[in-house]
Amino acid sequence: MELALDTRSRLSAVPEAGEAAAPSTDVSDSDLLVRVAERDRLAFETIYHRYVRSVYGLALRRLRDRQRAEDAVQETFASVWRSASSYRPERGPAAPWLYAVARNAIVDRLRARTEPTSEVPDLPSSEPGPADRAESSFVAWRIHRALEELSAKEREVVELAYWSGMSQSEVAEYLHIPLGTVKTRTRSALSHLSGLLEGELA
Numbered sequence: 001m002e003l004a005l006d007t008r009s010r011l012s013a014v015p016e017a018g019e020a021a022a023p024s025t026d027v028s029d030s031d032l033l034v035r036v037a038e039r040d041r042l043a044f045e046t047i048y049h050r051y052v053r054s055v056y057g058l059a060l061r062r063l064r065d066r067q068r069a070e071d072a073v074q075e076t077f078a079s080v081w082r083s084a085s086s087y088r089p090e091r092g093p094a095a096p097w098l099y100a101v102a103r104n105a106i107v108d109r110l111r112a113r114t115e116p117t118s119e120v121p122d123l124p125s126s127e128p129g130p131a132d133r134a135e136s137s138f139v140a141w142r143i144h145r146a147l148e149e150l151s152a153k154e155r156e157v158v159e160l161a162y163w164s165g166m167s168q169s170e171v172a173e174y175l176h177i178p179l180g181t182v183k184t185r186t187r188s189a190l191s192h193l194s195g196l197l198e199g200e201l202a
Contacts, residue, residue: 029094030087037084047098048077054174055102059109068109075105092152095174096159146196154189157182 027043029050035043055076059069079101087097147155160171168186172179 029098030089033080033084033087033094033097034089036081037087044077044081047080047094051098052077055099058099058102059106062106063109072102072105072109075108076102079105091148092159093156096156096162099160146193149196150189150192154185154192157185158189158193161186 027046029047032043032047036047052073056069056073059072059076060066063069063072076098080098083101087094147158150158156175157171160166160174161168166174168182169179172182175182
């Protein structure tokens with residue numbers, strides 16, 4: 001079943017009476033996503049309310065258009081509902097996974113805005129060829145593997161900054177840790193990544 005969403009901080013399709021009790025506010029995001037994968041609508045409502053404002057803010061900063069940002073938010077949470085079963089708690093916290101979903105929805109809106117509306121003359125394609133795509137895929141795979149070799153705390157700050165576009169101050173606020181701690185973890189993570197990838201991606 002698909003859920004109809006709006007972007008005014010609520011679900012337009014709310015759980016029916018008699019369903020399981022709403023998850024407590026201290027339930028982790030990871031546990032909520034696992035429950036969403038099992039089609040728990042109350043868990044979905046909880047994670048929606050936890051993230052809708054930050055996802056909307058991210059979309060608005062990137063798209064600079066309220067309607068497109070609202071569309072991106074709706075597509076983000078529709079995708080979360082459809083794809084929660086692909087989330088693996090053992091691979092990391094829920095926030096980077098959710099922001100990756102949001103990033104994809106935002107990129108889709110950016111592409112839609114820049115697509116030509118009329119035919120254009122045939123020109124040599126600027127799209128990467130098979131060799132370039134293969135190289136890009138390898139680079140993305142190797143970086144992903146390198147991230148998995150970081151400590152959980154280091155990986156968390158890097159993923160939040162990359163996927164959500166958060167500043168270090170925003171990461172500190174989101175994780176409820178001092179800004180200095182975020183900076184230290186980020187420097188350590190980048191140093192480790194540099195060592196892990198040295199010579200491989202030159």
